[in-house]
Amino acid sequence: MSDLSEAYRDYPVHLQHIIPLDFHTVDSVPESHEWPHSDCLKAVIDEISIPVIDLMDPSAEKLVGHASENWGIFQVTNHGVPLSMLMDVECEARRLFLLPIEEKLKVLRSPEGATGYGAARISPFFSKFMWHEGFTIIGSSSLDHAKELWPHEHKRFCDVIDEYQKKMKELAHKLLLLILKSLEISEEDITSCAASACESNGAGALQFNSYPCCPNPSRAIGLAPHTDSLLLTILNQTQDSSALQIFRDGVGWIPVDPVRDALVVNVGDLLHILSNGKFPSVYHRVIVSEKHRISVAYFYGPRTDSQVAPLSRIEVPIYRSLSVKEFISIKAKHLEKALSFIRI
Numbered sequence: 001m002s003d004l005s006e007a008y009r010d011y012p013v014h015l016q017h018i019i020p021l022d023f024h025t026v027d028s029v030p031e032s033h034e035w036p037h038s039d040c041l042k043a044v045i046d047e048i049s050i051p052v053i054d055l056m057d058p059s060a061e062k063l064v065g066h067a068s069e070n071w072g073i074f075q076v077t078n079h080g081v082p083l084s085m086l087m088d089v090e091c092e093a094r095r096l097f098l099l100p101i102e103e104k105l106k107v108l109r110s111p112e113g114a115t116g117y118g119a120a121r122i123s124p125f126f127s128k129f130m131w132h133e134g135f136t137i138i139g140s141s142s143l144d145h146a147k148e149l150w151p152h153e154h155k156r157f158c159d160v161i162d163e164y165q166k167k168m169k170e171l172a173h174k175l176l177l178l179i180l181k182s183l184e185i186s187e188e189d190i191t192s193c194a195a196s197a198c199e200s201n202g203a204g205a206l207q208f209n210s211y212p213c214c215p216n217p218s219r220a221i222g223l224a225p226h227t228d229s230l231l232l233t234i235l236n237q238t239q240d241s242s243a244l245q246i247f248r249d250g251v252g253w254i255p256v257d258p259v260r261d262a263l264v265v266n267v268g269d270l271l272h273i274l275s276n277g278k279f280p281s282v283y284h285r286v287i288v289s290e291k292h293r294i295s296v297a298y299f300y301g302p303r304t305d306s307q308v309a310p311l312s313r314i315e316v317p318i319y320r321s322l323s324v325k326e327f328i329s330i331k332a333k334h335l336e337k338a339l340s341f342i343r344i
Ligand SMILES: C=C1C[C@]23C[C@@]1(O)CC[C@H]2[C@@]12CCC[C@@](C)(C(=O)O1)[C@H]2[C@@H]3C(=O)O
Pocket: 004, 114, 120, 121, 122, 123, 136, 204, 205, 207, 223, 226, 227, 228, 229, 230, 299
């Protein structure tokens, strides 16, 4: 069992918060999924846009550092991931979500489990359900699940996933180095931190997200506001619909408009801790529409037994040192209050 799966094992989620609605069978939003208007469509500010950075730009390091510090999110172009690979993984995700619910339930995430089909992990923290279904892959977990779903033709799915995970890991490592270099810390700190995140059994996870067509988008929410837990998330949103939004203090919700061939990169809680809060993990949510939307997120992090603590030697640390596993357990219990629990 992968160590990331192990980290979640002690925090079981009730089946009621794992089994998604059979979205194809409903023609209105049931009360269980009906969010108050104000929670779904708080004014969205359209005229501000998050940075788009060309990774071939000679000033990419500076731009990535600046965006991580001021936004906690940015988009990258010229990232080296072939468009065909982005499309192939999205196509496999679509193939999976288009299966009938009885098929998808064959690979349902277990209450103590971390991989497979099901609602978002954050679901129990909210009184209403989300208009969302997900499929989580950790390490080679996709093999067993794919064999269940497609006993005679699972190879294509597994090959696409393996290749994609490898490529994402490479890109995430490169981005982490760029971000860390912009901090005033020693080469030694940079190398050891990047090395622990890069180890072969680091805590990476791939998440397929599906937001089915919604009959009343103004009353439902795709993913409720949250921050991602690991170091960095790389999001592939190949479709041309603006659904991801970030919250900016003093401004409000801002859409992350898809840019052709670009990938969205956002800072997670572990990088927030490592940078002593200089790179804030970004609070984000997903809205729904009448159109089915799919996204693929890769979560990049160090091994769960590694320690995470503010790296900067110049400032007084505002977070205590803890293992990734401990942080995951605090997040599993306290969600967005997790960072405040470890403040010194
Ligand atoms: C590594 C992980 C991050 C994640 C929990 C997970 O084990 C795999 C699913 C991830 C996800 C995707 C949707 C939003 C999110 C908050 C959730 O509920 O599951 C994230 C988790 C996270 O970043 O904490």
